[in-house]
Amino acid sequence: MNENSLIRLSIFFGVFSLMALLELAWPARHAALKRRYRWQANLSVVVIGAIIARLILPATLAGVAIFAQDNQLGLFHHLVPPPWLAIVLGVLWLDCVIYWQHRLFHRVPVLWRIHRMHHADSHVDTTTGLRFHPVEIMLSLGIKAAAILLLGVPALAVVIFEVALNAFSIFNHSNIRLPQNIDDKLARLVITQRLHRIHHSQYAAETNSNFGFSVSWWDKLFGSFKARAQQPDENLDIGQQQYPPSKYNSSLWRLLTMPLDKPATDTKSAAYNAIDDSQK
Numbered sequence: 001m002n003e004n005s006l007i008r009l010s011i012f013f014g015v016f017s018l019m020a021l022l023e024l025a026w027p028a029r030h031a032a033l034k035r036r037y038r039w040q041a042n043l044s045v046v047v048i049g050a051i052i053a054r055l056i057l058p059a060t061l062a063g064v065a066i067f068a069q070d071n072q073l074g075l076f077h078h079l080v081p082p083p084w085l086a087i088v089l090g091v092l093w094l095d096c097v098i099y100w101q102h103r104l105f106h107r108v109p110v111l112w113r114i115h116r117m118h119h120a121d122s123h124v125d126t127t128t129g130l131r132f133h134p135v136e137i138m139l140s141l142g143i144k145a146a147a148i149l150l151l152g153v154p155a156l157a158v159v160i161f162e163v164a165l166n167a168f169s170i171f172n173h174s175n176i177r178l179p180q181n182i183d184d185k186l187a188r189l190v191i192t193q194r195l196h197r198i199h200h201s202q203y204a205a206e207t208n209s210n211f212g213f214s215v216s217w218w219d220k221l222f223g224s225f226k227a228r229a230q231q232p233d234e235n236l237d238i239g240q241q242q243y244p245p246s247k248y249n250s251s252l253w254r255l256l257t258m259p260l261d262k263p264a265t266d267t268k269s270a271a272y273n274a275i276d277d278s279q280k
Contacts, residue, residue, distance in 0.1 A: 008163055015167045019126045019174035028177035028193065029234070031123035032245035041252040042127035048256075049137040057141055061162060064145045065155040074152020083154070090157030091164070097147045098165065099218040101140060102211040109263070114139075117258040119207065122245035124200050124238055129173030130166075133259060168214040172196040177233060187227070191216050198229045202237040206230070240264075 031038065057064070068074045076086050105115035117133045132140075148158060172191045177183075183192050191212045199210040209226035212218045219225035229236050242264035243249045 008159070008166075011163050012166055012170075015170050016126055019170050019176070023125055023175035026177075027175050029123070029175060029238075031125070031175075033122060033247070033250060037247050037250045038121065038123060038125075039127050041250050041255050042121070042131040044252045045132070045134070045255055046127075046130045049132060049134045052134050053137055053141055056138060057145070061141070061144055061148060062155045062158045064148050065153055065158045068149050068152050069155070072152075073149050075150070076152035076154070078152075086152075086154050087157040087160070090151065090153035091161045093151050094144065094147060094153060094158070094161045095165075095212075095214060096218060097143065098140075099212055099222075101143050102213070103222075103224070105136070106208055106211070111139075113259045113261070113263070116240065117255050119200060120240045120243040120249070120255075120258060121200075122239040122243070122249070123175070124173055124197055125175040126170050126173060128200075129169035129171075131255070133256070135259065165213055172213070184227075187216055189215060189217070191219075194233050195227075197233060197236055197238060198226055200238045201229055201231075202239060202241055203230065 054060075059067070069077065072078070076090070081089070105111040114133050114136050118128070118131055118136075121128045121131060147153070168191070172193055173196060174193055176193055178186065178192060178194070183194050186192050187195055191210060191214065195210050195216065198206050201207055206226060206229055209224050210216075210219055211224055216225060231237065239245070242261070243258075248254055
């Protein structure tokens with residue numbers, strides 16, 4: 001294991017352990033299922049995704065950046081900005097790409113069927129931030145690799161981005177609730193737990209908001225930011241109606257086969273939209 005991998009794993013386990021302990025001590029919401037049923041499948045999906053990612057891209061995304069540098073591929077290798085500026089712009093570029101990738105996975109029906117597995121979790125906690133279908137992992141790797149090659153993102157920017165992406169995903173999925181005044185101030189810059197739970201709402205109008213994994217400014221800039229849900233955070237309906245809480249719907253096999261399911265009629269979204277329209 002090289003030094004970069006060791007640093008990334010140390011930060012990953014450090015953030016995961018910290019947020020898991022915080023949500024254990026001060027949970028914002030109580031799950032309908034015991035933790036072991038969800039965690040076994042969620043963490044198994046993480047392992048499968050990591051193995052597939054390593055098989056598809058043994059050199060990792062940082063290796064793609066090094067390849068681009070060695071072959072002078074990408075805009076930065078022709079404009080030659082200062083190294084610090086290339087790193088800052090590279091991280092911002094990748095984060096913006098992930099924001100639009102996330103919106104795309106909600107917009108395109110076939111991609112939503114893959115991404116839906118993430119939203120089908122009946123409870124949102126640290127493991128939900130890692131629960132993505134292996135097919136989505138593969139597609140995301142391809143999108144990020146293309147973005148790196150297009151701009152010629154430096155390898156250091158890629159490492160910073162990947163570490164931040166994993167850390168923020170664990171952070172904003174964790175089952176804690178910040179005091180409202182702190183949450184509102186923090187939400188000016190980053191996606192908080194409460195804001196991301198809105199994204200996991202069963203109502204489509206709320207699910208299709210707050211797409212950012214880290215900062216909140218992409219949502220504000222591109223018109224997808226939602227500061228409050230129709231329901232209070234304590235009672236917010238989370239997950240997908242099609243997948244009510246059960247041991248079966250939380251099993252590894254069920255998670256892997258969810259993209260094969262046909263979409264269900266979302267009656268709650270229809271009801272929400274009716275309320276929303278009446279208030280216009």
